Amino acid sequence: MKHEEYKEMLALDALDALDVGDDERRALDAHLATCADCRAEHSALRDAAAALAYAAPAPQAASPQLRARILAAVTSSSQDAHQRGGNGASSRDGAAEATHASNVSSPDEFEQRRASREVRVSRSILRFGSLAASVALVALLVSLALLWQRNNRLQSELARLSATVNQTQQELALTRADRELLAQPAAHSAALTGTKMAERAHARLTFDAETGRAMLTAADLPPAPSGKAYQLWFIAAGKPPMPGSVFQPDPRGRAEMRETIxxxxxxxxxxxxxxxxxxxxxAPTGEIYLKSSAS
Amino acid sequence: MVEAAPQTSHDTELLHAIARGDESALAALYDRYHSILLGLLLRILHSRVEAEDVLQEVFLQIWQRAANFDEARGRAFTWMVTLARSRAIDRLRALQSRQRADDTALRDAPDPVGDASDDAYHAEQREIVRAALAQIPEEQRRALLLAYFEGLTQSEIAARLGQPLGTVKTRMRSGLGKLRDLLGEKMGRGAGLNF
Known part of the structure; x- marks a missing residue:
């Protein structure tokens, strides 16, 4: 383009009313960088355009609260580090400044204007975007609340299951011990039969003579009256009976008791x-219900 | 009329001080220019709430970008006003697109006009600009104001006025050129307004 064509663009650019592409604007900026005449005119036209601010009616006085609010908000924000200290520009800005050193419109300003036009287009998208973001946020919070509730439920369920697992493991350990005991070739075993008190009752005591671990299984025992329980005794010749543990049969008359003899x-x-x-x-005080035959 | 040089150098010094993080300089700049800037923002946005919000953005940007101001490239007043207008036009576009989306009126009740907040200096400047505008032909003035306060581009103004683009561009060039000359004449020093 020729000087005259650029010159015709100056007033429109000063009014920010050019609707030309980035390439043309860059070309204008490049021309301004080399043409002192255009630069002076552009500057004067920009001053004249800025004076149009005075064409707006004077506003009613702004409140002292507004002043306090704005100054507090602004000074509490940090100044960009690279904007500080005169020529302490970032390397990118610095390079741009050097390239367009004599330009009237600073590169920063150019970027701002271009960004501004882009913002005009993308603002509406952003508005919808922020609405969508709000909706998404609410949805997220609701999901979080639901997840939190669910998490609580799952945790109590987990605690319950852990307790069950513990119990099961304990039972399993006992069962294993029982099986080991019963499967041991050296296990001793004694059959107990019901006395006249419980003729149908019968039981078996299996024990490891080394460790004393024993298990008594009984069947068809009559239920123990309230306040009473069955008790196991070990009777050696010439000695008073040695007390074992007490136990209660289940409603079907069965009992299973672990004992250490x-x-x-x-x-x-x-x-x-x-x-x-x-x-x-x-020492035994009650009736004998079960008894092994002397071995 | 206030002396030109002290006013101009004062503004430049304030911006340099602000660039160094001087909060009292920012407060001084606010006291000097908030009224004229708020008037501009109100004229563009027609909403006190929006205008005060953008005013805060403007001072935030002045605070953060004062180091970018270079007095060799233009006046401090022009720098500030250009920045404020640009923020306001951005906000206006955003509000307009939201308004279209909502299909509801957004504007507040028009702000009551009063010269209460103008100090003598600004009142005088205002009078000079009004007088200059009054001497510019109506159709040129209209194109200038549409560009400046509505943020319309040359093509948009042509469409709004139902005039050929070439005509509109000529009017805007003539109008702004005339305004520049009138403001310069008024000053009588060939140095333009003493902003």
Whole structure:
């Protein structure tokens, strides 16, 4: 383009009313960088355009609150580090400044104007975007609340399941111990039969003579009256019966009791079960219900 | 009329001080120019709420970009006013697109006009500009004001006025050229307005 053509663009550019592409604007800026005549005219036209601000009616006085609010908001924000200290521009800005050193419109201003036009287009998109973002935020919060509730439910469920698993593991360990005990070739076993108190009752005591670990399984025992329980005894020849643990049969008359037999009891000749006070006693007081035959 | 040189150098010094992070300089600049800037923003946005909001943006930008101001490239007043107009036009476009989307009227009640906030200096400047505008032919003045306060481009103004683009461009060039001459004459120093 020729000087005259650029000159015709100056007033329109000063009014920010050019609707030309970036290439033409760059060309104008480049011309301004080399043409002092156009630069002076452009500057004067920009001053004249800025004076149009005075064509607006004077506003009613702004409140002191507005002043306080604005100054507080502004000074609490940090100034861009690279904008500070005179020529402390960033390297990119610095390079641009050097290229257009004599330009009337600073590159910064050019970028701003171009950005401004782009913003005009993208603002509407942003408006819808921010609406969408608000909707998404609400949806997110609702999901979070639901997830939180669900998480709580799952945690209590997990705690319950953990307890169940613990219990199951304990039971499994016992079952394994029982099986080991029962499967041990060296396990001792004694059959107990019902006395006249419970003729149909029968039981078996299996034990490891080394460790004293024992298990009593009983069947068809009559239910223990209230306040009473069955108690196991180990009876060696010539000695008073040694007390074992107490137990209660289930409603079907079955009982399963783990026991550790004291060393002296492991050589007992006879094992017996009596009905005793529920807490157990140190010497038998009640009727014998089950009894092994002397081995 | 206030002396030109002290006013201009004062503004430039304020901007340099602001660039160094001087908060009292920012407060001084606010006290000097908030009224004229707010008037401009109100004229563009027709909403006190929006105008005050943009005024804050403007001072934020002045605070952050004062170091970019170079007095060799133009006046401090022109720099500030250009910045403020640009922010206001951006906001106007955003409001217009939202308005179209909502299909509702957005504008507040028109701000009551009063010269209460103008100090003697601004009142005088205002009078000079009004007088100059009054001497510009109506159709030229109209094109200038449409560009400046509505943020319309040359093509948009042509469409709005139903005039050929060439005609509109000529009117705007003539109008602004005349305004420049009138303001310069008024000053009688060939140095333009003493902003």
């Amino acid at each position: 004291p060393p002296e009891g492991r050589t007992a000749a006879v094992f017996a079960v009596t009905l005793e006070p529920a807490g157990g006693v140190s």
